[in-house]
Every structure is written in C-alpha cells, then in structure tokens.
Amino acid sequence: MDDTSCMAQEPESAVVTDPVEEADRRRMPYESVVAALPIRLLVVDEDLNVVLANAAYCDQRGVCAEDVEGKRLAEVFPESLLNDAGLEAAIRSTLETGERVQWSGCRYATAGHGERAFNIRLDPVSGALGERNVLLTLEDVTERHRQLYERSVLQQVAQAMLGMLELPRLLHAILTGMTAGGAVGLGFNRAFLMLVDDASETLKAEMAVGPTDPDEARKIWSCVNADHATIEDFLADYDALPPPEENHFYAIVRRLQMPLGDTAHLPVSVLHEGQTAHVVDAAHDPRVPDSFRECLMADEFVVAPLVVKDRAIGVAYADNFISRQPISQSDVQLFTSLANHAALAIDSAETYEDEQRRARELEEAYRQLKAAQERSLQSESLAAIGEMTAIVAHEIRNPLSTIGGFASLMLRQSGDRDKTRRNARIIHDELMRLEKILNSLLGFSRPRRPRFAWCPVPEMLEESVAAINRRLDTSGVEMVVRCEPDLPEICVDVGQVHQVLDNLVRNAIEAMPNGGRVTITASPGPGDTVIIEVSDTGTGIAAAHREKVFDTFFTTKPGGMGLGLALSKKIMHDHGAEMLVDSQPGQGTTFSLVFPTDSHQLETVGVAPVGDAEHREMNESAVRAARGPQGE
C-alpha cells in the first residue's frame, strides 16, 4: 500500500518536494564547516525546531543527529535552560532582530548533573532557502566555572578565616562557607565540625550549621539572601539568626562524641586515615554505624579530615539533607580543600587562644603575686606591730611587776620606815621608767617635724658637748673635741642634732665601763659635705650586730630599748644626711654623720631653712634647751 501510494505520488514528485532532496536542498551552505567544528553547534529554525546538530554536540550528549534534528527545541533542552534561564526568549529575539547575542556563564539546573554553566552565542544565519535561522554555539564552561567558583569560595572563606582568631566565630565562618549558596559558599544543606578534645580523648561536635527540616531551611534561606559579595557580608546577615549553639541541628549533633580509639566510627577513621569519605548510601555502607546514621538521617554525606602539618585536629561533615541533591566528585574535592584551609585557620586560632590564655594566666599570676606581695607587706607591718607590741608589753611588764611587788611589800612592811622609803623610791623610779618608755615610743612614732637653719659647726658642737657634760657622768672618760677651721655651715635642726650627739656619746660612755676616750671631730667630707664623727675606745660592736644596730628595738644594753640609734638614723635621714658605723671589736666604734652642704642638693630632699628671724629665734631656743635649767 505504501509502495503503491508512493508510486501513485511519484508523478507529483517533481512538484512535491522529495524529502531527501528537500533535506539536501535545505542543507546550509556552511553545513560541512559546522559539522566539522569541535564545538557544539545547533541550528534552530524560526519555529524553534532543531535543523542541525553537529557531531561535537551529538558526541557530547551521547545521541545521534537523528535523535535531535527535526525535534522541537523544548524536547532537546530542559525547561530550566529555555525558560528559567531565558534561552528561548533570547533565540526569539535573535530571530526577530537579526542581532547576535553573546551570553557568558548561562547557568541552569539539570536533573542529573547539578548546575551547569554554558557560554552561549546566538548568530542569525540564513537557511538554504534564505529563511532566518539561529546558530547556537554552546560551550560547556561548567568545569571552568566550578573551578573559578571554587577558587573564589576558597579565597573568600580563607580570607575571612585568616583574620578570625576568635574560635567560635571562625568555626561559624567555616560552616557558613560550607553551607552558604551563591558566590560565597559550597551550598551544602548542613555541615558540622568535630574537633579532637585532648582532655577527654574524644572527637566532639563543636558547632553545626543547617536546618533540621525543610520549613526551617526555607526560613533560614529566606533570611539569608544569597546576594552577598563576601562571606563577611554573609556572616553579618547570618549573625541575625539564632547562634549556632542554639540551633536544633547542633542540639542533634552535639550528642556525637566518640572515643579517639574507636575507629568503627566513620569520623574517627577519617581522622586517623586523613582521607575524605564520601558516603552515597549510608544504610548499606559498612563504614557507617547505625547510631551515626540514625542521628543524622542522611543517606549521602561527606566527611573530610581537618589536618594541620600531619596532625589531625578534627573532621568536617556536610550533606544535602533537605534538597537531596547528589554530592558530586567535585563537591567532595572542594569540600576537602575547604576543610584543609579551615584546619589551618582553626589551628592558628587555637594557637592564638592558647597565647591569649597564657597571657591571661600570666596576668592572673602577676595579679596574684601583687596581691600576695601586698598581703605580705601588710602582714609584715602587722608583724612589726605585733613585734613592737610584744616588746612594749615586755618593757612595761617589768616595771609594772616591780611597782606592784614593792607596793605589796610596802603594805606588809609599813612599820619599817627605811624600807618603806626605799620601796617608795623604787616605785617612783619604775614609774619614771614607764614614762620614759612611753616618751621614747611616742617620739619614735611621731617625731617633731624638723625646722632647719644654717648653723656654724663649731658653735653647735660646743653647745652640744657642754650639754652632754651636764647631763651625763663623763668623769670616767676623756672627752676630746676637734673641729677643723673654715668648715661650711650645715643646714640642721640644732635641737635634733643635739639629741643625736647626746645619744652617741651616751652609747660611747656605756661601751667603756672601765673608762676610755670619746672623740668628737668635725671635718670636710668628700663632695660638698661636712662629717661629724663620734669615736670611742670601747668594746666595739660584734660583726654580727653591726648590721642591726640601726634596727628598731635592737639592743645589747641591759635595760636598753633599742630606740636610740634607730631614732638617730631617722633624724639624720630627715636632714638628708647619712649615718654610718665602723667598729673594731676590742678597739672601739666610730659613728659618722655626713651632712650635705649644697643647698640645691638639700632642697631636692626637702631640707630648706626657715626665715632668718625665725632661724635666729629657733637656734637660740635650742641653745637654751641644750644648756638646761642650770644654764639659765
């Protein structure tokens, strides 16, 4: 029938176009060129039918030219490319306007291959009969784009991580880099990090990012708009969301804590082996323990090690739990690269945290040391007060017990007038002693503020020695005073210097119970100084005691309080002067008073004379005091 009909039509065949001939006729003049070019080319007519698919296109798609040619474009290309990406509209525009369109990086989603990217060029061409066609040049740049994109993502994330030394924020940035879409991240649905915890020898989930269900995913993805130029912008947006430690996904994964020795756990084996694991079917993968699968509910996922200088510090996990989009080999590679960068950043952040912690520890140690020092100073002063109290108690207890004892005796011996008189005298003496103790203590704790005046040394010494001779029994000793001529005046509180000299001469006499010589000399010292020395020919001071003679309460004298030399030293210090001791046991002791005479130097230590009139009046009164009642 067919043949007949064909035959029947044959006579018309000269008029009616023979299909083969028609096809030949319609072949374009450039067809042989198009066919031979190694790039993918399609020719589409004005009804959007494919008229020509070259060998490169067919090879690439794995189809025959017959499968494509004559088909509507909608049967050849996916809806996502034609409509969503706008290819159909572009072809129509070229057909209408005859203008060439060049379109770089046209992206569209495919069912089986994820997102693809093409450089597309639309050229208006004429068909064999002069009809208007469009030549589509398709250059698959998916891989190149992916590489560029990966590089850009890695660069973005690495750059963002570089400056992040605060560990939680860094971990958040890493996870964001793994989960964010658009130009800033790998676009996984969920990701979390597990880090080695040395203390518990486990691998612990540290932070997680991702929705737990599609609703939450929509919420997050609508909040976090993909139009971010940098991951920093992204993080700023992301920061508005609940912190990752509060999210549900983290609540789920934080239950994951695995002993470092338990290699049955996939993350632990990834950690030890240092190789990324891509699990495609978790339910049937012997590497995935049930507990891990039940916790995460994902069939396909990837786990990459975080390795720094051959040391594994943790693992990173990612999946497409919501979209169920397959994870490609290049996704795995990119994830692994990002994990490597992340590991370095985590390591430096941890190092930084360590440094910070060490700095804080040092600071704390310093603070404690300072507090301890203050406490010790305080306890030292308390100890000094305690020591002083003990000494004062002792000093006072002796005269008190004597007074009490003799008072009792007086009661008992009231008939014996001689004894009563003697006891009363002892009581009187002991009371005087108590008063003296109190005066010494008060004098030491609240010395009068010195009133300085320039004073000639010879006159001052003369007055001082005269007063000493009146007060002390110097009959057993020889007193020698030598004063070199032309000595500069010294700036002193004459009354206080008299006290010092009195004390030194008293000590000297006491050091010579069998008599001897006390020598007082005044001579110019080194620099602008005058030295007054008090020497004796007494027993001397033992080397062990020499360091202590100026200590408060140090004494070697029976009944001594150990205040005289301490007080003298304090007076000299107030004068900006030095007090030194030199002693040879068995030969004698010399105390030297070194008075500076340079007024500028003295002013720097607060030694300045009072006014002239006051000065005269003051020194006169000091002289009167030194002379005592007999002198008047």
Next chain:
Amino acid sequence: MATVLITDDDRNQRLLYEEELSYEGYEVVQAGSGQEAIEMVTAGGIDVVVLDIAMPGMDGVETLCRILNVDNKMPVVLNTAYSSYKDDFMTWAADAYVVKSSDLSGLKNQVAEALKKRGIEPPCAAKESIADRV
C-alpha cells in the same frame, strides 16, 4: 635552808624577788647576767635558779642550757615577761615557766614545787603558802 639564785638584768626586780623570797624563808643570792649565774652555779651551794629570759648578752634560754650542762639536776624556774617563750622547746627543759606579775605567789609556788621534785623541802613559810593556795 634552801638557796635561791635570782638571775635578772633588772636590778629592781632582783631586789623585789630577794625581799619576797627571803620573807618566805629562803636564802637568796643574785646574778645580773646569765654568765654570772653560770659561775655561781658552778661554784655550788645553789638549790634552785630563778631565771629571766630576755637579758642582754646571753639570754635565759642559753643560760638554762649551760646551767644544765654544769648540773643537770639543778631545778630552774624561768621567770619572764614574755609568755611566747613557752613555744620554744628549749624552755621545756626548765622545771617551770612563770610569767612575771606583781603577784609573786605563782613564782613562789613554782620555786617550792621545783625544790620538792628534787627532794628538797621548801621552808615552812613556803609550804604554808602552797597549802593556802590549795
């Protein structure tokens, strides 16, 4: 009659103890320093030593040790204004430790007790004093 050696650098204190212990019926001798006390113990005739601790030069603790080196049976009563010396174990070698007070009964009782430990009878007045206290 038991002889008591009073050792104290404070002359008035020595005088007070001498008055009081003589009144109790003791023979009393005095030393103004540790060194002097050791010499007197070495010389003999002392039955009990009353020893101050805070003395210039050789203190009472050292004096105690030296006295016991001379005569390890010598009864010694430490008599001091400081109660803190009780913590020094060197003072534990003494028979008694008395803190100075205007009430001398404590000292007198300890002197009597120390003598009795060595088998020496205290004078009658001292015995009465202990009986009064009990």
